[in-house]
Amino acid sequence: MAANNHNDSNLSSSSVSSRSSSLSVSFDSKSYFDYVSADLIDEIVSTVSTISNISGNPEDFISLYEDIDSFFQRMNLTDIIIFKKIGKSGSDSFSQFALNLFEKSKTDGNRIRYYKGIEIEAENENVLNSLIRKERANADFLAVRSADEKVIRAAAESSDVDLIIPVTYSAGSAGRSGPNGSSGLYTAGGQINHIVAKIARDKKTAFGFDMLPFLQTRGYRRSKIFADGMEMIPILRKYGVPVLLFSGALSFYDSRGPYELEAFGRMFGLTQEETMAAVSRIPSEIIKRRKMLKSGKLIANGVEILSSD
Amino acid sequence: MNKILKSPYVPFICIILKVYNLEPLLPSLRKRKRYVAVEVISDSPVQRNSFISAVSQIGCTVLGDIGFAACGISVLGFENNVGIVKCWHTAVSETISVLAFMTMVDGQSVIVRTAGVSGTVKGAQTKFLNKEFN
Numbered sequence: 001m002a003a004n005n006h007n008d009s010n011l012s013s014s015s016v017s018s019r020s021s022s023l024s025v026s027f028d029s030k031s032y033f034d035y036v037s038a039d040l041i042d043e044i045v046s047t048v049s050t051i052s053n054i055s056g057n058p059e060d061f062i063s064l065y066e067d068i069d070s071f072f073q074r075m076n077l078t079d080i081i082i083f084k085k086i087g088k089s090g091s092d093s094f095s096q097f098a099l100n101l102f103e104k105s106k107t108d109g110n111r112i113r114y115y116k117g118i119e120i121e122a123e124n125e126n127v128l129n130s131l132i133r134k135e136r137a138n139a140d141f142l143a144v145r146s147a148d149e150k151v152i153r154a155a156a157e158s159s160d161v162d163l164i165i166p167v168t169y170s171a172g173s174a175g176r177s178g179p180n181g182s183s184g185l186y187t188a189g190g191q192i193n194h195i196v197a198k199i200a201r202d203k204k205t206a207f208g209f210d211m212l213p214f215l216q217t218r219g220y221r222r223s224k225i226f227a228d229g230m231e232m233i234p235i236l237r238k239y240g241v242p243v244l245l246f247s248g249a250l251s252f253y254d255s256r257g258p259y260e261l262e263a264f265g266r267m268f269g270l271t272q273e274e275t276m277a278a279v280s281r282i283p284s285e286i287i288k289r290r291k292m293l294k295s296g297k298l299i300a301n302g303v304e305i306l307s308s309d
Numbered sequence: 310m311n312k313i314l315k316s317p318y319v320p321f322i323c324i325i326l327k328v329y330n331l332e333p334l335l336p337s338l339r340k341r342k343r344y345v346a347v348e349v350i351s352d353s354p355v356q357r358n359s360f361i362s363a364v365s366q367i368g369c370t371v372l373g374d375i376g377f378a379a380c381g382i383s384v385l386g387f388e389n390n391v392g393i394v395k396c397w398h399t400a401v402s403e404t405i406s407v408l409a410f411m412t413m414v415d416g417q418s419v420i421v422r423t424a425g426v427s428g429t430v431k432g433a434q435t436k437f438l439n440k441e442f443n
Contacts, residue, residue: 074422075422211409214410215410215412218370219370252420253412253418253419253420255420256409256420257422257423259405259422259423260405260406260408260409260422260423262402262405263401263402263403263404263405263406263409263423264406264409266402266403266406267402267403267406
């Protein structure tokens, strides 16, 4: 049974203070990824700071890092891509705490690894290309969120883009304010065609589905997003385009663990193996590839320096 | 479950079954089940009844009435924000999805986290919850 694959060793429960109850959970040595907003980190920091009256002592901040680590551990996650949004609805920035978290993750070899992600929402291809050029060097992981066919095509053609998210919101972040919002939700249902899928496969760009729109919508709207996703999956599968599943959490209560993401993927029509790969293998491969490209070990797709002699 | 087994009526039930030649169904003929151990993360504790009604409501919304019936989802026990949800062995991913889609119970925001899946109630209790339900 797939679900039991997560449960090999025991871990103690977390301490995101008032929300926790004692429970032992476990997961194996595999990496489980999630892609969450920088707002989530800020929310946890502010909540824990309020509860435990953090004054600014360095020791207090160490406990904060541990609290964030233990929250993600409790969700059975090992690797977190924290993204900030750039584009249509203005530009977010990482808080100093989030930046420290990235640095600490690199040096300390934390239990949870954090990666810097940037999510671009562009109106057209030109803006997209300029933003990609500008932001690529600053990010470990670059995603493009769009439901526009031309933008998706441009993103697929760029080898600098790691992930395309074909579900978007209208300007003004409609649908993100409340559970019954989502008035401006658009999906690129019929716009992922065979050509785009083929280009994405060649450029090793993944397509991703986040759970957030499904949590924020109800009834017809949710079924429409499901339908669009189900329409895309066979095309992506046919051309072997990597598919990613993630929570895309903007707040604490949007977070979901790998168990839930896998089950969500099964609802889309992905197979057991595909869902397992979508939450662990594919994101780790993307990050590994980016690291190799950055260090110069990987020159292009298929051209790799094995030894310097 | 333990309460039922320890009940004083158990020997009488066994005698009646023997007298009327009513053999219990063989384990191989019974429908296979899975027990999903869940934990609810929320600001204040969630009541059992609220959780049960939320599961059926979200289940019917996400899977539809027929889909929900086909999954055989029912809540076996729920105390102190941890519980066990039963389903047919073919509908584990649907059950976990239904639980994952729960965002509100009794007007408060929640995360329903799946701790694990087991083939027996005892397994779910000991492996994932460290707790026995009455």
